[in-house]
Amino acid sequence: xxxxxxxxxxxxxxxxxxxISAEELTRAVFDRIEQVEEKIRAYVTLTxxxxxxxxxxxxxxxxxxxxxxxxxxxPVAIKDNMCTKGVRTTCASKILYNYIPPYNATVMxxxxxxxxxxxxxxxxxxxxxxxxxxxxxxxxxxxxxxTNRVPGGSSGGSxxxxxxxxxxxxxxxxxxxxxxxxxxxxxxxxxxPTYGAVSRYGLVAYASSLDQIGPFxxxxxxxxxxxxxxxxxDPLDSTSAPYDVPDYTAFLxxxxxxTKIGVPREYMGEGIDxxxxxxxxxxxxxxxxxxxxVEETTLPHSEYALPAYYLIAPAEASSNLARYDGVRYGYRxxxxxxxxxxxxxxxxxxxxxxxxxRIMLGTYALSAGYYDAYYNKALKVRTLIKDDFDRALEQxxxxxxxxxxxxxxxxxxxxxxxxxxxxxxxxxxAVNLAGIPAISIxxxxxxNLPVGLQLIGRPFGEGDILRAAYxxxxxxxxxxxxxx
Amino acid sequence: xxxxxxVEHVAxxxxxxxxxxxxxxxxxxxxxxxxxxxxxxxxxxDGIQPTAHVLPLQNVFREDRVGEHLPVDQVLANAPERQxxxxxxxxxx
Numbered sequence: 001x002x003x004x005x006x007x008x009x010x011x012x013x014x015x016x017x018x019x020i021s022a023e024e025l026t027r028a029v030f031d032r033i034e035q036v037e038e039k040i041r042a043y044v045t046l047t048x049x050x051x052x053x054x055x056x057x058x059x060x061x062x063x064x065x066x067x068x069x070x071x072x073x074x075p076v077a078i079k080d081n082m083c084t085k086g087v088r089t090t091c092a093s094k095i096l097y098n099y100i101p102p103y104n105a106t107v108m109x110x111x112x113x114x115x116x117x118x119x120x121x122x123x124x125x126x127x128x129x130x131x132x133x134x135x136x137x138x139x140x141x142x143x144x145x146x147t148n149r150v151p152g153g154s155s156g157g158s159x160x161x162x163x164x165x166x167x168x169x170x171x172x173x174x175x176x177x178x179x180x181x182x183x184x185x186x187x188x189x190x191x192x193p194t195y196g197a198v199s200r201y202g203l204v205a206y207a208s209s210l211d212q213i214g215p216f217x218x219x220x221x222x223x224x225x226x227x228x229x230x231x232x233x234d235p236l237d238s239t240s241a242p243y244d245v246p247d248y249t250a251f252l253x254x255x256x257x258x259t260k261i262g263v264p265r266e267y268m269g270e271g272i273d274x275x276x277x278x279x280x281x282x283x284x285x286x287x288x289x290x291x292x293x294v295e296e297t298t299l300p301h302s303e304y305a306l307p308a309y310y311l312i313a314p315a316e317a318s319s320n321l322a323r324y325d326g327v328r329y330g331y332r333x334x335x336x337x338x339x340x341x342x343x344x345x346x347x348x349x350x351x352x353x354x355x356x357x358r359i360m361l362g363t364y365a366l367s368a369g370y371y372d373a374y375y376n377k378a379l380k381v382r383t384l385i386k387d388d389f390d391r392a393l394e395q396x397x398x399x400x401x402x403x404x405x406x407x408x409x410x411x412x413x414x415x416x417x418x419x420x421x422x423x424x425x426x427x428x429x430a431v432n433l434a435g436i437p438a439i440s441i442x443x444x445x446x447x448n449l450p451v452g453l454q455l456i457g458r459p460f461g462e463g464d465i466l467r468a469a470y471x472x473x474x475x476x477x478x479x480x481x482x483x484x
Numbered sequence: 485x486x487x488x489x490x491v492e493h494v495a496x497x498x499x500x501x502x503x504x505x506x507x508x509x510x511x512x513x514x515x516x517x518x519x520x521x522x523x524x525x526x527x528x529x530d531g532i533q534p535t536a537h538v539l540p541l542q543n544v545f546r547e548d549r550v551g552e553h554l555p556v557d558q559v560l561a562n563a564p565e566r567q568x569x570x571x572x573x574x575x576x577x
Contacts, residue, residue: 102558196539209537238544239537307521318498325499327571329562342574344501356500360491360510361517363498377524379534384527386535418513419520435538459538 003028004165005482008074008222011168015062015073022055022062022073026117029075033119033166041141042151042161044080045088046120051075054117061115070225072115077167079158080121081128082213083202084108087118091204092136093126095324095331095350105202106234107171107213114229119167122157126352127321128178128206130154131424134415135354142411143185144483145449149408152182152424155216159186162216163483169226170216175207176309177404177428179214180440184403184452187442187481189223189469190216194460195435196241199234207316208239210309210432219479220441220470224248227462243460251463252470256290259468260396262297267401267427267454279444279451280402283472287400290471297396299388304381305430310422311365311378312433317355318362324350357418382433389434393458398468402427403440403452427454437462441469442478450481485515 003011003025014020030048037043058073078084081091083101085108090096104112111118125135133141133156141156143149144164151160155172159182162170172179174192183190191214198213205211215226227248234240263284268277284294326332326346333345351359365374392399404424414421431438436459443453453472457465473479491511495502502510556569565572 099562102554102561196541235546239539239541241539241541301527304524304527307524310517311521311524322499326564327573330564332564336574339574339576340499343499347499348501351500356502356506357510357513359498359500360494361514364486364490364494364514364518367494367497373525374521376534377529378521379536380529380532381524381527382535383532384529386538419516433535 002165004032004168006168007219008071008168008217008225011074012070022058022117023052025073026051026055026075029119029167036164036166039142039147040144040160040164040166041139042122042157042164042166043077043120044090044092044123044138044157047087047118051117051119054115058115058117069114071111071229074116075119075168076111076116077119077122077158077161077170078108079124079155079170079172081124081173081204082107082171083204084118084121087121089121089204091127092124092138093351093355094137095346096329097331099329101202103202106199106236107230108202110229116229122155122161122170124157125154126355127204127317128154128173128175129317129354129358131177131181131421132409132414133157134411135352137352140411143408145187146408149410149449150185152185152404152408154178156182158216159183159188159190162186162188162218169222171213171230172216173203173211173213174432175210175313176432177425179216180403180428180438180452180454181425183216183440184450185408187450187483188216188218189220189439189441189479190214191223191227191439191462192431192437193227193231193462194241194437196239197437197460197462198230199237199240201234201236205320207313208320209316210313212432220466220473221249221252223439224252224466246463248463248466251467253467254471254474256287256292256468256471259292259398261287261292261294261468262392262396262399263294264299264302264392264399264401265296266299266302271423271426272402272405273407273446275446276402276406276451279446280453283443283453284400286472286475290475292468294400297392297399299392299430301381301384301388302430305385305433306422306426308378308381308385309429309433310361311374312382314358314362315365315375316362318359318366321355321359354418385430386434389430389436397464399456401454403454404428407446407449407451431456435459437465439465439469441472442481444478445481485518486511
């Protein structure tokens with residue numbers, strides 16, 4: 001039996017009934033990593049010794065008769081932009097190549113309380129800026145379905161790790177699609193929760209009004225289990241929302257009779273690969289067959305999401321990334337004669353091309369004379385985009401469409417054309433601007449490459465999304481397909 | 485749309501020193517991107533409030549109490565250069 005391809009809930013049952021030990025499970029996943037990592041390259045850092053030690057402690061506690069949390073002993077991969085105490089956290093950037101955080105992100109504290117076992121830190125586009133993992137300063141992660149193709153991004157390492165059996169669960173972060181799009185490309189479940197549902201404390205900031213941490217999993221039940229652990233108010237994050245976190249697994253009834261689902265026509269139109277559209281159309285038929293009411297709707301300002309995003313996110317990034325100055329941590333360029341030159345050399349040598357591009361764009365949009373025309377205009381358009389979703393979600397319980405307009409593309413295909421690369425996120429960006437939750441689940445294949453179905457819900461409506469995602473999963477077998 | 489001079493000015497503001505090649509590439513790429521975002525100007529946004537943030541949260545305060553802090557050695561552990569209990573930087577004046 002291949003332990004590395006089982007789900008967390010199956011493994012939990014096996015751990016509780018003592019069919020396997022947490023140490024055996026952790027070893028099995030590290031064996032798998034050893035077997036395939038050379039081809040996939042999902043991890044920047046592996047923490048095997050620490051993981052085995054944690055697993056042994058879980059086994060000891062279980063033998064002593066303690067009742068343990070659901071994720072106790074379950075191996076989890078962490079995107080390398082979340083601070084892990086004592087473990088290198090690089091953001092896949094040269095400027096943080098040697099940074100060892102003295103503290104844990106809140107999500108890490110929660111995983112530790114849940115006694116999950118961290119396997120290591122996964123690759124990403126530098127500072128989460130990118131859609132293919134090709135912007136990592138270290139190496140590119142490969143898509144497990146076709147290693148000539150990208151895993152998506154920016155959380156490509158986490159998505160590829162879960163898809164390849166190199167992790168049971170993983171955490172990613174999503175600023176414009178960075179969880180959902182790689183989940184779609186790699187054929188796994190990935191969810192961006194409502195803005196404020198998961199603490200951002202210890203998540204290295206890219207665009208603070210859009211960033212949100214969320215789960216990767218191989219099925220919807222696992223996704224709900226991991227969501228249960230990471231959601232909830234945190235006084236250390238002033239944008240963390242005070243709300244009562246429900247048990248998300250309680251929504252997995254399979255019954256969606258009467259659920260009203262809107263399909264925004266803008267997400268099924270121009271720019272979407274016809275083969276992807278066909279897969280989504282079949283998913284719509286599944287929902288109709290299950291008694292949901294599926295109708296066409298509209299998000300009229302959709303075409304403005306990309307331009308608004310590429311002003312707002314770089315503007316916030318240019319401010320957030322001002323902290324990398326070579327003084328307190330990270331890379332410092334050698335032998336500059338004065339302070340300003342030291343800053344400039346450090347940043348020029350430390351940041352990669354896409355990060356510099358976004359810092360430049362954001363600085364420009366915020367600079368004197370352009371602020372109103374660009375940044376402030378984008379914030380107003382953001383209001384219009386959010387109003388579109390508010391209106392649509394008054395009428396419908398959920399919105400449905402493709403996660404990405406295409407399947408995984410080949411490495412190198414879009415690296416020289418930033419705008420083409422940005423277009424890959426046209427179905428996901430608007431959701432971050434509106435701050436609402438959305439999931440990507442496996443919905444089918446085109447030419448042996450996975451296609452993701454996106455379900456979008458109301459603020460803090462993660463439960464409704466999971467209910468509908470689970471119903472789909474129970475009536476299809478797309479999530480059971482594995483790469484060779 | 486955006487000139488080489490603009491790129492040089494913005495790079496200085498952002499504390500980036502760019503090579504001549506980078507300046508050329510960014511001038512072209514940023515012009516393309518700005519051309520694309522110009523589309524926003526088609527929309528009439530008179531009377532629309534800007535959204536900087538989606539949550540209805542404002543001024544989240546906590547009590548002004550001394551909490552736990554990192555020991556100095558841990559704070560300085562990642563410093564590229566230190567001297568005694570200070571971050572060391574090149575000459576400022």
